[in-house]
Amino acid sequence: MPVVIDGKIYYWSLELCRKARVSRSTLLRWLKEGILKEPIRDRRGWRIFNEEDLDKIKTEVERTRESWINKFTACNTKPDKYPN
Numbered sequence: 001m002p003v004v005i006d007g008k009i010y011y012w013s014l015e016l017c018r019k020a021r022v023s024r025s026t027l028l029r030w031l032k033e034g035i036l037k038e039p040i041r042d043r044r045g046w047r048i049f050n051e052e053d054l055d056k057i058k059t060e061v062e063r064t065r066e067s068w069i070n071k072f073t074a075c076n077t078k079p080d081k082y083p084n
Helices: 013-020 024-033 051-075
Strands: 003-005 008-012 047-050
Touching: 008 013, 008 051, 013 024, 013 047, 013 051, 024 051, 047 051
Parallel strands: none
Antiparallel strands: 003 008, 008 047
């Protein structure tokens, strides 16, 4: 369940992953590799993400999916004409 702090909505890692349709391990890898910036943490040390973070993650998910689609189609395309 999202938390509202000072009028902003925040999500914990698992909620964010569900909304962005990405695994938690992928999210943590992207944070470790610096693809995404480290979010703020609550008093327990848990990561909390805001709506802006969610939008960035959704953008990264889309970029990654497009990249995979392009790689897959490039590997599986057949030429229009075969050499004689």
